[in-house]
Amino acid sequence: MNMYNNSSIKTIDIYEETHLPKEGWLQGCFRCRNITSLKINMRKVKRRGRTYKFDVYACKDCRQDFKKDRTKYRTFKIMCHNYISSEYYYLIR
Numbered sequence: 650m651n652m653y654n655n656s657s658i659k660t661i662d663i664y665e666e667t668h669l670p671k672e673g674w675l676q677g678c679f680r681c682r683n684i685t686s687l688k689i690n691m692r693k694v695k696r697r698g699r700t701y702k703f704d705v706y707a708c709k710d711c712r713q714d715f716k717k718d719r720t721k722y723r724t725f726k727i728m729c730h731n732y733i734s735s736e737y738y739y740l741i742r
């Protein structure tokens with residue numbers, strides 16, 4: 650019998666590398682590298698009884714851009730999804 654803990658969720662944070670520690674709340678916006686604590690849940694994947702949540706850092710300025718212009722958000726989303734698919738292909742298949 651397989652025992653899965655279905656409530657186990659692993660969050661994967663996606664951001665641009667900065668001088669900040671990887672464990673911190675603040676990271677570089679994935680679009681412009683501004684330091685921010687704001688994240689957007691971009692994707693959820695279920696694999697082997699585990700849920701993987703992909704959270705992408707997106708700063709206030711970029712969010713404002715997205716609000717004003719939905720095509721900018723669409724472009725950002727595509728960029729994130731491409732990144733997730735190539736970096737975490739072993740979770741996506």
Ligand SMILES: [Zn+2]
Nearest residue numbers: 678681708711
């Ligand atoms: Zn930004």
